[in-house]
Amino acid sequence: MKISGICGSLRKNSWNNILLKIVLNKIAKNKKINTEIINVSNFPLYNADIESIKTPEDVIQAKSKIQKSDLIIFSSPAYNGSYSGVMKNIVDWLSRSPQVLPNKNALVIGCTPGMSGTLLGYTHLNQLLFGLGVNVLSQPRILVSSINKKLDTDGNLIDEDLEFLIEKSVETILDKITF
DSSP: OEEEEEESOOOTTOHHHHHHHHHHHHHHTSTTOEEEEOOOTTOOOOOHHHHHHOOOHHHHHHHHHHHTOSEEEEEOOEETTEEOHHHHHHHHHHTSSSOOOTTOEEEEEEEOSSSSTTHHHHHHHHHHHHHTTOEEOOOOOOEESSGGGTBOTTSOBOOHHHHHHHHHHHHHHHHHHOO
16 A cells, blocks of 8 residues: 655745645554655646657656555645645646546645635645546545644644644545555
């Protein structure tokens, strides 16, 4: 069993990357499941001219990893009421031929220092993935507001409610994907 994560933020100390690592590390404690974060930091902006010459190697490698994954966790910040441009670019590349997203299981999570908990971005990204034939899990929902108050400076959880939410969410994820 393999679960891969993709972060829609390129920021060095991205809260969404930290959240993704926390979730994947808790999943990885289950000895039957391998986890990894797929590096998408070198994806160029999607351009059909680039694609017509040669799909970038980083995109090819990411697609190969996705094909081998039983679940993809997309972690995206909310920018201006939607998912990030980085996440859109990732999905644009991944949706190109050869297609790896249709029928793939996925979960969307996210966090923000604001109060929305990325709800609009979560909704928009779910719609985008659903439209591409992805089996998007409706539960669990890991949408975290005020993330800057729930992590210490080293990226460790300091909020008991969030710790509990993640623990229960990981249990739900494991129940849903271990057939």
